[in-house]
Amino acid sequence: MGPSKREEKEQSIILISDDEAESTLGNSVLLVDPLEKSALEEEKSEEVVDEECELMVTFCKQAKVMPHARYDCTIHPFERMECDTCSPLGKNADICNQCYCYICDKLASECQNWTTPSLCHCNAHNKSKFWKDQRDFALAGVLVMFNLDLTDIDADLRHGGSLLIKFIQELSVEYNKYLVGERMPPTQHECFCLPKLPPGQCNICRSRNMEIVYKYSGVFALVTRFLNQAERESPKAAAVMFLGAAKEIALHKDPALSWQNLGHTDSLKLAVPCLLQSLNVVPWDHVLLTTVLKGQNVTGQRTQKGxxxxxxETLPVIEARVEKLVDKKNYKEVVRYLRAVKCNDTKGLRDLRDKIPFYLCKTGDFLDAAHSLLFPVNSLACCTACRITPFQFEVYLKMFRTGSVPTGKDMLEPGPWITVGSPLKDGVLVKQALKLLYNNVSLYRNPKCWSSLIMILGSSNFLEKSGHLHPLSLKEPPLDFQKGVLAASGGLLEELKSKINVSLPPAILSPHLHHEACLILAVQAVQQMLFCDLPYLTSFLEIALAFGNNFWALRLLLDHLSYEEHVLHGTVNLILRDLNRQKATMLKLWQNLGPQYVGEFLCLFLTCRHKKMQSIGLFTLNIITENLHMCPWAKHLCNFFHNAGLRHLPLGTAAHHEVSKFINIFEKL
Incomplete structure (x- = not known):
């Protein structure tokens, strides 16, 4: 028997994905509407086939709403923002009986902060870094600051964490009282002068009666009690408590504008070093630390009493010091400190040291930054170049090219750029960039990195405040010059792969054609990469597009590919696949670049002597012909073909036919 009408109306299908990242909608649950009368009732089909997804539904039943995060609810709409906590967005506060709180990991109806102002868990979702951090903190508590895996957190660590979070809350209250300060009657001012006089009788202390006094004693007493409590706990809990306390007090600042004559527990400048010493943490004014920060001690070691x-130092203390120095924009001191300090957590320290090249860029020392990417701090570590991402590679090259840096604390933060120093010379830039590629196989096999290199070499060293580069249209150099650079580049590239110090040959150091010489060297490097690592390459079109209007350089690359038949065929197949997959993107790009660029691009491929390479031009021409409604500039392209005499060039039968067909379309209009 078939289902009743009521059951038929309520029938639906739930598709559950186990990978939220693969979902274009960001949902882990997708609800397909009940059978629609207009389609299924008329066709009485027993099968529903989604040709695009290759999904066949042969049976469906009454849907059950599964437990889900609020942002995945199919009943109530959800609005996403990065970190809105003031009040519920739209209808985010509405829930069904299976909605869970993303932060608390329990039913939304049981969440105490679902609509609480400044918390608003109802707005939480998995596409926001802010909310992900909030979730991690909720699951790991204050222990999240120690970068522990959730599987490593046992009862002792959780106990230490709960005591630490309570302490941090109490410390925040006491520290805020300290920052407010207090005014004291002159008769209550204790005299710390020599000789010491009774309160109110010292003229020096009386002159300070209008000042606000900042007494750290309340904070000192609270921290001392907490440290005494930590000594009575288990080793794991004590370690969490000690390190957490050290990280907190290391960030405390003295609000007084001038020196205040206070006791050792009342004065922050005296109390904090005392507390840090009890934690085996070096105070800021310790002779070893100060000499390191000033650059007087580059090793971080000294001989004391033989x-x-x-x-x-421990990693939380190192992180706190780095944070404080970066906040004050003392980038040179950050670099000196990170190069000298040692830590048991080698991976954590390595991650902090990986930012040394960026801090050097912030100081304007781009040459030292380039060297720091390639040379580790010590002989036992590997270089930072082994771990940088393709996006970081592009940002570093942009900084080296322009002498500019992003204004934020992190190189990946969006925001304006400012000039802080002189850019690297072209020869040094291309040499360091290629060394980076040769030191990191994942970068070497990534087309994004090669396109970044070519794009930046083909741009001026002027950078807009927004971070946009200005492309150059370089004139094709004489053939003799091109041959000279190509002849010198083969041995140079081999030296860059194996040697530390490499000198550039005179052909690449040409004072008048240095831009062109570096671009030719990059062309030769791309060619070598294709000959050896073509099977690992996932794309090539973006490399070709990176040449911009410097078609002579792209032609030089394509001509050399014809020496190896399998490389030529593999490269052409990659480009054709890219064009087929990205038709809409390419049409938008061509709209922005204009008919002159598209005409040059087509002529480059259509006039290649190898028919396999001509197929790229033919495929591109077919994309334009099939989408003339999206190409209002196509008529101008037709004029470009006429002016270039493309009909009369020895293109080959297929190419001539397609070009003539394209021109005839507009001649009939």
Whole structure:
């Protein structure tokens, strides 16, 4: 028997994805509407086939709403923002009986902060870094600051974390009281002068009666009690408590504008070093630390009473110091400190040291930054170049090319750029860039990195405040010059792969054609990469597009590919696949670049002597012909073909036919 009408109306299908990242909608649950009368009732089909997704539904039943995060609810709409916590967005506060809180990991109806102002868990979702961090904090508590895996957090660590979070809350209250300060009657001012006089009788202390006094004693007492409590806990809990306390007090600042004559517990400048010493944390004014920060000690070690003493600190303390120095924009001190300090957490310290090249760029020392990417701090570590991403590679090249840096604390933060120093010379830039590629196989096999290199070499060293480069249209150099650079580049590239110090040959150091010489060297490097690593390449079109209007350089690359038949065929197949997959994107790009660029691009491929390469031009021409409604510039392209005499060039039968067919379309209009 078939289902009743009521059951038929309520029938639906739920598709559940186990990978949220693969979903274009960002949902882990997709609800397909009940059978529609207009389609299924008329056709009485027993099968529903989605040809695009290759999904066949042969049976469906009454849907059950599964437990889901609020943002995945199919009943109530959800609005996404990065970090809105003031109040519920839209209808985000509405829930069904299976909605879960993304932060608390429990039913939304049980969440105490679902609509609480400044918290608003109802707005939380998995596409926001802010909300992901909030979720991690909710699951790991304050222990998230120690970068622990959730599987490593046992009862002792959780106990230490709960005591630490309570302490941090109490410390925040006490520290805020300290920052407010208090006014004291002159008769209550204790005298710390020599000789010491009774309160109210010292003229020096009386002159300070209008000042606000900042007494740190309340904070000092609270921290001392907490440290005493930590000593009575288990080793794991104590470690969490000690490190957390050290990280908090290391960030405390003295609001007083001038020196205040206070006791050792009342004065922050005296109390904090005392507390840090009890935690085995070096105070800021310690001779070893100060000499490192000033650049007087580059090793972080000194001999004291016949034995070597090292600047050795725990990772939370190192992170706190780095954060404070970066906040004050003391980038040179950050670099000196990170190069000298030692830590048991080698991976955590390595991650912090990986930012040294960026901090050097912030100081305007781009040459040292380029070297720091390639040379580790010590002989036992690997270089930062082994771990940078393709996007970081592009940003570094942009900084080296322009002498500019992003204004934020992190190189990946969006925002304006400012000039801070002189850019690297073209020869040094291309040499360092190729060394980076040769040191990191994932970068070497990534087309994004090669397109970034070619694009930046073909751009001026002027950078807009927004971070946009200005492309150059370089005139094709004489053939003799091109041959000279190509002849010198083969041996140079091999040296860059194996040697540390490499000198550039005179052909590449040409004072008048240095831009062109570097671009030719990059062409030769791309060619070598294709000959060896073509099977690993996932795309080639973006490399071709990176040449911009410098078609002579792209032609030089394509001509050399014809020496190896399998490389030529593999490259052409990659480009054809890219064009087929990205038709809409290419049409938008051509709209922006204009008919002159598209005409040059087509002529480059259509006039290639190899028919396989001509197929790229023919495929491109077919895309334009099939989408003339999206190409209002196509008539101008037709004029370009006429002016270039493309009908009369020895293109080959297929190419001539397609070009003539394209021109005839507009001649009939």
């Amino acid at each position: 034995r070597k003493v090292f600047l050795w």
